Amino acid sequence: MKKTFLKHEHFQQLLDALKEAGFACIGPQVRDGAIIYDTLTTSTQLPWGLRDFQEPGSYRLEKTAEYKAFSWANGPQALKPYLFKAEETLWRVKRDEAGKFIFEAEYAKAPAIAFIGARACDLAALAIQDKVFIEAKQIDIRYQQRRESLLIIAVNCTYASKNCFCVSAGTGPKVNHAYDLVLTEVDQGFVVQSGSERGAAILAKLTLTPASLLQIQQGALEIQQAANMQSKKIPFNNTRALGLALMNKLDHPRWLDVAERCLSCGNCTLVCPTCFCHSERDKPSLEATSSEHVREWDSCFTKGHSYITGKVIRPDTQSRYRQWLTHKVATWFEQFDVSGCVGCGRCITWCPVGIDLTEELSAMVEDFHET
């Protein structure tokens, strides 16, 4: 597909064209000191000239000299909450006059979303969530409805935080698939490429110039730079070999060691773009004439996650952390033929005590390390 150039000052045209095509634009913006995704109406809301600095357990935004909209790496929030909602009603039940039940499914009603700013790791995570909710025998219609109408405007990373390890995880930093449009930000604007007919139709409405060779080269260089900036690595490059090695270390003393640091707060599972656990509960109406059945995100770090009457299968932090980590990088392969970690680094940044899964893994499988 031909590469074109969209000037920074014409970014608003993209938002307008998306709106005209019936999409609600969701894009990055600053809230409470972090870059998150929410409704984007004007291009001025973008995090212009901002860059994040991340360390295990810490995140801070700073102004940069460059006037760019995407020279930052992922914040706490991923694409996930726009498809797999943190809380949603699955169905309602009413009783008719005769006392008979009437079950009514609740389906997605929100307008189609154009998601602006998805990174390579986000799209890898999206492919994983698709496997959970719509590529299995049993599908979630709500997720499917939102997924099918989703328009993805991806952005190639040109900067990586200290916690990013998408190169080692095998997911980035370059976006290779599943996008409608992909942008690479360079001086003064974006090298733009469409990946679908829907994407091309949007492009047709914008003021574009052909991308110069220089712009294309600068874009490629910036992406390469985002790769070169990464120092973190996941053992065995996130392959099945890591899973096999880890499953041989279920009694390693490091599990106890990490359990002494871990608060079992579940932040890592909430920020993780691939975690799919949820629980269901009923919310009866006050008049008791109807009841709503709701699902909300859950985490394997809670007691309720593994509760059966008279027994909690994972009563302590050690067994919960072990469930989390073994699921992510080992047993996920058995379920979905891929690792459950995409290397986004969110769980490292947003862990209140800065636990870094790549370090825990290295410590546990060190004698397996490639030479």
Place this chain on the structure above:
Amino acid sequence: MKLDPYLPKSAEIMARFQESPTIFSVQCRFSDAKWQQQFCFQPGQFNILYLYGVGEVAISIASDPTCQDSFLHTIRVVGRVTRALAHLKVGDQVGIRGPFGSFWPLNDAIGHDVLIITGGLGCAPTIAAINYLLLRPNDYGHITILQGIKHSDDFIFKDKYAAWQAMPNTTLFIAANEASHDWLGIRGYVTDKLASLSFPEKNTLVFICGPEIMMQVALDILLQKNFPEKAVYFSLERNMECALGHCGHCQLGGLFVCKDGPIFAYPTIKALFNRPGF
């Protein structure tokens, strides 16, 4: 549009039986007659029962699969949802999703002996298998049932067991760890009884359900007796919310107990079987 697997179908309570102070059975029928007609399941599979305004629980289907106009659930009152379910009366409605999960290998067992070992009161999945086998005595060889209970006072289904005992080609042992003085059954662990028995037929299949520690002891004895690993089947329990492979609660390593189980041949679960924390 595709059927929404999250959405229950309404069903009516046709009959209710109090089996013991804490155990009751409900015979149910889908309100939608067509749905009832096409509802088919295998012993060992389960439904998700929904009680209005309270919530959902996983319950095995206890009736025989050939019975097409209704299905039966036997429920023990243990907590929030089951306690509320106990108040159901004839004519009340519930929501049902299902059937879900794997089932006992009753076809593979045709022509062979079957050994059923259950521990504690959590033996609902095996009751479906026992009923199925005893209704088809000509299809199977010798049926041995070993039921372990904690205290002889917990012994329920006395009539049912008496009927089973009277069946040809059927041997029934009931072992109580603690027993009142008038107890006629075995005193001690069900696994001790298992150790004392011999099983001449080569292709005997074993169905086991109960606490995982008891299942482990039973397995060790069986392997010592040269039962092949693949002849031993377990019914497992994990927290279940969706029964669809979506909610993650029922995971046992890479397996989802709701869809890959709840019935597993031992080799499938060997790596993590009875390992605390999984």
